[in-house]
Amino acid sequence: MNKVYVSTRDENKKLSSKEAILEGISSDGGLFVWPELDSVKIDLNKVCKQSYQENAYMILKELLPDFSEEELRECIHNAYTNSFDTEDITPIKKVDDVYVLELFHGPTSAFKDVALTLLPQLMQKALQSTNQKALILTATSGDTGKAALCGFQDVKDIGIVVFYPHQKVSQIQYRQMATQKGKNVKVYAVKGNFDDAQSQVKKLFLDDEMNGIAKSKQILLTSANSINIGRLIPQIVYYFESYKYLVNQGMIQIGEKVSFSVPTGNFGDVLAGYYGYLMGLPVEKFYVASNANHVLTDFLSTGIYDRNRDFIQTISPSMDILISSNLERLLYYMSGKDTAFVKKCMDDLKETGKYQIPEDMLSKIQDLFGCGYVNDTETKRVILDVYEQTKVVLDPHTAIGYSVAQNSDESPIVSLSTASPYKFSIDVLDALGIQVKDELEAMKELSKVCSDPIPKGLNELEKLPILHTDVIEIEEMKEVVSQAMEACFHD
Numbered sequence: 001m002n003k004v005y006v007s008t009r010d011e012n013k014k015l016s017s018k019e020a021i022l023e024g025i026s027s028d029g030g031l032f033v034w035p036e037l038d039s040v041k042i043d044l045n046k047v048c049k050q051s052y053q054e055n056a057y058m059i060l061k062e063l064l065p066d067f068s069e070e071e072l073r074e075c076i077h078n079a080y081t082n083s084f085d086t087e088d089i090t091p092i093k094k095v096d097d098v099y100v101l102e103l104f105h106g107p108t109s110a111f112k113d114v115a116l117t118l119l120p121q122l123m124q125k126a127l128q129s130t131n132q133k134a135l136i137l138t139a140t141s142g143d144t145g146k147a148a149l150c151g152f153q154d155v156k157d158i159g160i161v162v163f164y165p166h167q168k169v170s171q172i173q174y175r176q177m178a179t180q181k182g183k184n185v186k187v188y189a190v191k192g193n194f195d196d197a198q199s200q201v202k203k204l205f206l207d208d209e210m211n212g213i214a215k216s217k218q219i220l221l222t223s224a225n226s227i228n229i230g231r232l233i234p235q236i237v238y239y240f241e242s243y244k245y246l247v248n249q250g251m252i253q254i255g256e257k258v259s260f261s262v263p264t265g266n267f268g269d270v271l272a273g274y275y276g277y278l279m280g281l282p283v284e285k286f287y288v289a290s291n292a293n294h295v296l297t298d299f300l301s302t303g304i305y306d307r308n309r310d311f312i313q314t315i316s317p318s319m320d321i322l323i324s325s326n327l328e329r330l331l332y333y334m335s336g337k338d339t340a341f342v343k344k345c346m347d348d349l350k351e352t353g354k355y356q357i358p359e360d361m362l363s364k365i366q367d368l369f370g371c372g373y374v375n376d377t378e379t380k381r382v383i384l385d386v387y388e389q390t391k392v393v394l395d396p397h398t399a400i401g402y403s404v405a406q407n408s409d410e411s412p413i414v415s416l417s418t419a420s421p422y423k424f425s426i427d428v429l430d431a432l433g434i435q436v437k438d439e440l441e442a443m444k445e446l447s448k449v450c451s452d453p454i455p456k457g458l459n460e461l462e463k464l465p466i467l468h469t470d471v472i473e474i475e476e477m478k479e480v481v482s483q484a485m486e487a488c489f490h491d
């Protein structure tokens with residue numbers, strides 16, 4: 001009963017939603033999916049009349065059926081009461097002819113907050129009946145790390161270890177993570193890129209020795225990345241919320257289709273939109289917007305996923321990724337839930353760094369997914385153009401999504417704004433022709449340009465001491481996770 005989730009690589013591996021959230025990733029390396037997702041339909045008439053919190057409940061109750069109504073309502077209340085600086089959680093601003101969905105009003109100024117204020121609540125509820133503790137292992141290219149640290153800080157019976165690529169995140173992202181307080185948190189810079197860190201974290205989840213040690217201490221190892229289904233589900237809500245906005249503004253009638261442009265790295269955000277589509281959200285197209293690491297643009301254009309290329313460090317570091325984990329979930333649905341096919345693709349990816357999908361599947365994907373990529377020079381040009389024309393300052397990731405949206409000719413199109421420009425102040429100012437070297441000074445300067453205050457969580461960085469200074473080799477990650485099993489659970 002309620003064993004509604006299966007692995008993308010094995011349909012016989014069945015779990016309840018609480019179990020799927022606690023496991024994070026399947027023991028066969030696959031990700032948890034709900035095969036019957038397209039049988040769940042969300043009532044758009046209701047969506048358009050309800051608050052964010054009510055819509056969150058309506059969606060979560062369908063996808064997390066083993067949570068009680070009381071549990072879900074409490075989690076949603078705790079997540080979204082007084083933690084966002086705007087009552088509507090994810091407001092929309094019309095910038096020229098694009099509807100920019102601002103997802104950065106949470107505590108750490110990135111879209112990850114929408115899910116990472118809620119996941120700790122869900123995880124606590126799921127843990128309650130198990131007599132176990134959980135240790136979260138998180139790989140981050142910049143934004144997830146801080147949002148996860150903030151969400152899980154001092155949460156009872158849960159510890160968290162975050163790994164970020166050394167000197168490959170923005171200076172503000174670094175400061176956000178390095179100053180994180182909490183008795184249950186550990187933060188490490190790793191010598192490598194995001195893919196190295198994420199691949200090693202995935203390896204540790206499947207490592208027998210590691211799991212043996214964890215089991216002996218009654219600890220579950222799990223994830224706060226979007227490989228965890230509990231991270232993805234809360235993100236579905238804002239796709240419906242933006243639809244509500246367009247209907248309530250009289251831009252569309254209920255039932256009319258809209259398009260979305262999504263700055264994409266690990267493919268979780270755009271996949272949440274696709275889940276909304278499967279649940280009845282009328283969508284014309286999802287545009288997958290990439291930076292110079294355009295492995296997804298190439299895949300969506302040719303059907304060949306090939307990560308054998310140089311990893312490029314860009315001014316949109318959160319998207320500096322060549323292994324987009326959640327594409328696996330799209331392959332599952334687009335292949336007609338063919339777990340053997342997905343497993344073969346993922347085995348090929350692991351062994352050769354690439355895989356190819358059949359023509360008919362590519363056409364099916366292309367019917368719904370468009371794509372485009374923008375390099376750093378162009379990203380800066382977009383930031384400057386948008387500022388000159390509208391006085392709105394976009395962060396580099398948002399500028400990429402915005403540019404792809406504008407080039408798409410779709411209307412109406414919602415472009416997801418995934419982070420506050422303050423997180424990337426130095427590069428944003430540079431795009432505007434202002435050179436400031438120090439990241440804290442740059443935030444102050446940007447505040448003058450934007451004529452608005454620095455977000456609270458970023459403003460206080462100046463006063464916070466650096467607490468985490470360790471820089472480790474990828475091979476040392478296993479050792480520090482073993483240590484964290486002790487260190488994160490001391491009173």
Ligand SMILES: N[C@@H](CCOP(=O)(O)O)C(=O)O
Nearest residue numbers: 140141142143144225226266
């Ligand atoms: N862009 C991410 C990379 C990890 O993505 P996630 O959505 O799977 O957590 C980041 O900022 O860390």
